[in-house]
Amino acid sequence: xxxxxxxxxxxxxxxxxxxxxxxxxxxxKNKPVNVRVSSLGGSVDDALDIRQQFLDHGNxxxxxxGYVASAATILATGAxxxxxxxxxxxxxxxxxxxxxxxxxxNADQIQQLIxxxxxxxxxxxxxxxxxxxLYANKCRKKVDDILPILKEGRWLxxxxxxEYGFIDEIVEDGTKLNFDDAMKTRFNMFHLPALPxxxxxxxxxxxxxxxxxxxxxxxxxxxxxxxxEEHTNALQAQNKTLNxxxxxxxxxxxxxxxxxxxxxxEVDRDGKVTLTEDQVKALNDRITSLEQxxxxxxxxxxxxxxxxxxxxxxxxxxxxxxxxxxxxxxxLTKLNTAQxxxxxxxxxx
Numbered sequence: 410x411x412x413x414x415x416x417x418x419x420x421x422x423x424x425x426x427x428x429x430x431x432x433x434x435x436x437x438k439n440k441p442v443n444v445r446v447s448s449l450g451g452s453v454d455d456a457l458d459i460r461q462q463f464l465d466h467g468n469x470x471x472x473x474x475g476y477v478a479s480a481a482t483i484l485a486t487g488a489x490x491x492x493x494x495x496x497x498x499x500x501x502x503x504x505x506x507x508x509x510x511x512x513x514x515n516a517d518q519i520q521q522l523i524x525x526x527x528x529x530x531x532x533x534x535x536x537x538x539x540x541x542x543l544y545a546n547k548c549r550k551k552v553d554d555i556l557p558i559l560k561e562g563r564w565l566x567x568x569x570x571x572e573y574g575f576i577d578e579i580v581e582d583g584t585k586l587n588f589d590d591a592m593k594t595r596f597n598m599f600h601l602p603a604l605p606x607x608x609x610x611x612x613x614x615x616x617x618x619x620x621x622x623x624x625x626x627x628x629x630x631x632x633x634x635x636x637x638e639e640h641t642n643a644l645q646a647q648n649k650t651l652n653x654x655x656x657x658x659x660x661x662x663x664x665x666x667x668x669x670x671x672x673x674x675e676v677d678r679d680g681k682v683t684l685t686e687d688q689v690k691a692l693n694d695r696i697t698s699l700e701q702x703x704x705x706x707x708x709x710x711x712x713x714x715x716x717x718x719x720x721x722x723x724x725x726x727x728x729x730x731x732x733x734x735x736x737x738x739x740x741l742t743k744l745n746t747a748q749x750x751x752x753x754x755x756x757x758x
Contacts, residue, residue: 410582412445412472413437420451420459420480427458434462442469444488447497450479453504453536460543463487473497473576476564482575483540486547492578499570501544502562504536548574668695 414433418424425448434442444463450456456479463469464487471488473481478500485491493499508529510522541555548555550573558573567579666673669688684692 410443410472413440413442415445415447416481416484417445417447420448420484421455422452424451425455425459426452427455427462430459430462434466437466440468442466444469444471446471446473446477446481446485447475448478448481449476450481453480453483456480456483459484460487463489472580472582473499474582476500478502478564483543486543490578491547491576492580493567493570493576494582495567495579497567499565499567499575500562501540501559501575503559504533504540506533544575550574665692668692 414430416425416430420426442463460483463471463484467489469488470490470492471485473485473491473493474497475494476498477485477493478498479502482499482501506529508526510526514522537556537559538552541552541559544559545552545555565573565575567576570576571579662673668691669684671688675682
């Protein structure tokens with residue numbers, strides 16, 4: 410199938426922004442629009458705007474592939490029809506935002522922090538309610554039926570997503586997912602929950618449950634238990650806005666950026682930085698080079714110390730000759746030369 414638009418990365422200013430999608434949609438007026446979606450999410454603000462663009466157009470079909478989470482599910486609710494690959498996964502969850510609370514606080518500051526956190530919670534509760542209404546409208550269910558799913562924050566199979574009403578149709582397109590190291594890293598950066606485990610029983614591929622390959626997939630890559638606790642995702646807010654991306658690019662570490670030849674390092678909400686193997690190798694090679702340079706400097710300083718000791722010894726002998734009857738201009742020249750050499754190295758000692 411030919412797709413009019415493909416959304417396969419971060420949703421927001423650093424990826425598929427509302428302005429970018431608007432520019433793409435402007436040339437598709439009065440035409441059927443097929444949108445391919447495979448994204449772990451991003452900015453709620455951009456996702457809500459893109460959703461409205463799809464609604465305004467009126468003839469958009471979203472096809473979900475791979476891992477479709479968070480903001481990606483929001484924009485998909487604006488489509489007239491939503492289709493999902495049998496091999497894909499679907500995740501909705503409660504919103505989260507960055508909370509900066511660290512250091513020493515007196516009683517008044519603690520109270521202020523409590524008040525700020527309460528106000529922040531109320532803001533998140535409001536957004537959760539808006540999203541619950543949005544999903545409930547799509548699923549034709551009550552808001553009270555959707556809120557527990559948001560709170561649980563777990564991955565749904567295509568069959569589960571269809572049963573709840575988040576999608577309209579399951580398609581056979583797509584391929585079996587490979588949960589490789591790169592995908593594991595992305596899951597960690599976005600603080601996404603583990604994929605659902607499957608009960609240890611024979612699975613009939615014709616059933617509405619997960620296909621047979623899924624058992625092998627889970628047993629090989631994931632922990633054999635279902636995580637029921639609430640998880641937050643990587644949607645970090647800046648200044649308590651609706652942009653909830655948890656990944657922040659920092660350009661402060663100029664020397665590291667220079668070694669890695671990047672614009673800035675990406676730091677998640679927990680202050681963790683993820684590097685590739687090539688980047689770690691580049692840092693290791695640079696540290697090794699600096700250690701060698703330091704060793705060479707130490708050897709050079711040691712040699713200079715020995716030379717200085719010899720010079721001082723020779724100076725003492727030359728001075729004795731000058732104070733006696735022997736010596737002359739040659740002795741004075743040696744003394745001056747020794748003094749100059751000492752002055753040149755004394756700051757290294």
